[in-house]
Amino acid sequence: MTDRTPKYKRILLKLSGEALMGGDAYGINRQTIGEIVQEIKAVADLGVQIGVVIGGGNIFRGVAPAATGMDRAQADYMGMLATVMNSLAMQDAMRVAGINCRVQSALSIEQVVEPYIRGKAIRYLEQGRIVIFAAGTGNPFFTTDTAAALRGAEIGAEIVLKATKVDGIYTADPKKDAGATRFDRISFDEAISRGLGVMDATAFALCRDQKLPINVFSIFKAGALQRVVMGENEGTLVYC
Template sequence: MSYKRILLKLSGEALMGDQNYGIDSKRLEQYALEIQRVKEQGVEIAIVIGGGNIYRGVQAEASGIDRVQGDYMGMLATVINAMAIQSALEKHGMYTRLMSGIKMEAVCEPFIRRRAVRHLEKGRIVIFGAGIGNPYFTTDSTASLRAIEVEADVVLKGTRVDGVYSADPEKDPSAVRFEKLSFDEVIQNGYSIMDMTAFTLCQENNVPIIVFDMNKPGNLERLVTGEEQVGTLIS
């Protein structure tokens, strides 16, 4: 196996599928099956998912809601998505634990680093909801921080594009996809991978990032087993 313990970062928008908002049951099922195949390989899996399909903190200011209040609303949206992912995984017989940056014991455990690591060691899939529990931090930052805390081998950022390109491939047909980049190259060229806080956390702690297309069947398994080059590796 290329990686023993991974942190999978999914965007909330990805759960919309072809809808304009909310959660697409077909997309949820697809992700659950992709994760199950990797789990069967013996990989320890942690997951962070965004909440953009339901609510974004940055939307709050435009609608007149206080930014901090809006960010907390966005954190609650990530918990809704995390619960949906948890349900889909458990339907297929996987054991999971949902841990939250905000205390809400009725639906999830509070995040405690040692407990999270122990869950992973016991073969449970750990889903981190509610960000880090503080406003002004994105779920990308949550993914980087939790990956460092649980000593994950890599952050896998599942998107709808198959890696990092020299330009937007949807707008520029001449855009070139990179197989590998250094952290410095990403910064120097201004490629948009994660927000700078999240990116710097990975850089300073030597946690590699792989940007890949999560929607292509089998991609996650191919990536984790190392049977072929998938996505773009930043290290």
């Protein structure tokens, strides 16, 4: 009988806003978000505790032309609100799928979502609920990659899973270089020395300092998230 015990019991899943677009130019594709939720549900059904951070690029892309020349901090706050919209959409998709989910925001919008409280988030995870962390870190100049690293460290996640459109980290851009090869594993130090853009520098440094590994994989490969959680060779593992 195959052992179905997950390798990781508590994870932080980082989704880009663009992952929710499907084939659309911007916004949220309902079918795509539903498929992503089913991938998450398969892992939650194994008893894995899941925290989620979602970017806001898909929403912000629609207003980006109007934001040209805008003050950076102001634009970043708009981006944080975009992540709240994505988080609410994800929560609703999880409701439809029968998943108990809570959204906590780093910005105070209590009429819409509850504020981020670390102890309450951990309690939700222990109760088997999925927790979506919205509004990034609540501060401008910090990306949702940094928010994922920060929340992952705060909740005691065993790994940060960065879900992308590419199935791992390559020696070069596989779309431009047919000879590019994928790393199965790579150390933080080697990734830095090679200049590989795994996450933004602040997030990457935080994960390295906290000895929090990262796995980069494609959320669009059926079953990939579950294979990562089970410890199978999927995507690229960045280790300390």
